[in-house]
Amino acid sequence: MPARPPRLKQRREFRRVAEKGRRAARPGLVLQALPAPDRPLRVGFTTTKKIGNAVVRNRARRRLREAARLLLAGSGIEGFELVLIGRDATATRDFAALVGDLRGALRQAGVQPAEQPAEAAP
Known part of the structure; x- marks a missing residue:
């Protein structure tokens, strides 16, 4: 079973990624990514009250x-700091679709670079 990646926990870390990072939105989530050379991958997670009560946000x-x-x-x-932001569909979306969104x-x-097409055999 893979171990979980290190986390972003402080507000200033989330704000730095939001201000300087790149965004990618999908139906199940929003991703903010900030290159951080010479650092390990770190990930933060957040949801807002817009998506529901505490039970829904925690799920x-x-x-x-x-x-x-x-x-x-x-x-x-x-070399990246990532923030994953939950959306309305995050709690109810099919899990395979959520992984595909990510x-x-x-x-x-x-x-993550796009998968390379297989080379044709001569």
Whole structure:
């Protein structure tokens, strides 16, 4: 089972990523990514009261943490600070679709390169 990546926890860290980072929006989440050379990958999670009560917000954060753990732990991605923001659909979206949203957002933000097409055999 992959270990979870280190976390962003302080407000100033979240604000720095929001102000200087790149954004990628998907139906299930919003990703903010800030290159941080010579640092390990760190991830933060947030949800707002707009998406629902505490139960809904906590469920959305748990689902984002699990999706990030599956995709990022052991991926070899280094030198980024990421913030995953929950949306209305995060708590109820199919989990496979949520993981796909995260994968696409990472690619769009330039955190994870697009998969290379297979080379044709001569």
